[in-house]
Amino acid sequence: MDELIPSLAVYLLVLTRVTAFFVTAPLFSYRSIPATHRIILGALLAWMLVYSIDAPELEIDGAYLLLVMKEAMTGLFIGIIAFIVMSAIQIAGGFIDFQMGFAIANVIDPQTGAQSPLLGQFFNSLAILLLLALNGHHMLLDGIFYSYQFIPIDQLWPAFGEERLIEFVVRTFAASFAIAFQMAIPIVATLFLVDLALGITARTVPQLNIFVVGFPIKIGVSFVVLFITMGVMVQVMRKLFEVMILSIRDLMVLLGGG
Template sequence: MEWILSYFPAYMLVFCRVTSFFLVAPIFSARNVPAQLKLGLSFFIALIAFSGAGAEAGVVLDGLYILAIVREILVGLCLGFIAYLFFTVVQIAGAFIDIQMGFGIANVIDPMTGMQSPVIGNLKFMIATLLFLTLNGHLYLLEAIMRSYEWVPLSNDLFARMYGGQISDFIVKTFSEVFALSFQMAAPLVVAMFLTDVGLGLLARVSPQFNIFVIGLPLKILLGLLMLVLLFPGYEQLFIHIFAEMMDTTKSFFGLFQNG
């Protein structure tokens, strides 16, 4: 019993980091994943991480322990949020495409989050999720949280990094990278829709008798879907590149705690 009591405070810190990670990490944070499963998985993953990493037993239950819990929750949230950001690439790209295709007001309910999302973005998100699971990406996420204690131990300096601005700079840089990837992903369709608008505008000037508003919307939807069919074979490599960027960014986040 004394052994359990001596290690319990350290285990709770590990549990807080793992649980907060599962709250926001892609796949695991989905609304249709039962809360009991999330808690049970957090408990066992934290137990494995605690025993494998040889976590410190010298954690004292004092006033600073509350700050340690907050710190571990923030570390887990940052890790999960970074991974989730790269999953939003496909939804942001889908929003760009939907606006150009005329689906700007036609949102659907995303079953993963329960929130409204663009039609094309939701389609791409489901394809990306299936590909992520096929590539065992969820196992890489589990490995990332397990190995996080090698890079960010319980006695980390997260608050100092936040005060120094390293964490905020890293998050801003990650946001810009995500938006750049989203624009690159949507660029072919956006350019095609722009050229279609230019062609319709020229047609309206040459032949005013045509009702462009009646012709334009179905034509843009048809061309957009045709472009999607043509581009889908290349999306596999693009998604793999996005997932690789996600893992590299996670490693870079760990590297913040290694630099003096």
């Protein structure tokens, strides 16, 4: 019994970090995955991690509660930073929808339960399939495994709230916004030229109802450009996955005091 209690204490800490990671991480936090399945997966993963990491013996006391809070915040932070990077895909879809005129036709994203632009939903579904095809879910699970090398389980309080951490989150969000702009710029720039041409047409032919003619033209041009640049979009998504993994690693280094 004396040997069981320290093992149980370590298991509960690992389970806290893993389940907190599943709450915010892309793919694992989606509503399409039943909560029961996520709990079972988290419990099995935590059970394997207990025997894979070099965990010291711990006792359940007052300091243990602080360790539980630290583990929960660590898992949430790692998942949130990955979610911020992946949100660039929906931001790019929002840019394109706004220029196309689809901004008023948002739909409910069944994965997150939030409103999502039409093309943002399409890009998000494509990114999920690409992430699974490239074994990105394995890389996410590797991130939670290697987090114990940077943030030991018995480290009482990582570098939460430090200026470097805040600056890192801001830079990550800015990089995600830049990637979203790179994804949207081919279609947005093309639609700007279409708007310019329609404006010139409206000035030269005032009798033409430019709003009735321009809307289907913009939609058609957008889909043509999207079809042409789809290969580039996929490559940018792959680059986005690399940024996500590197951001997770850098975050763990900062939280571990590196």
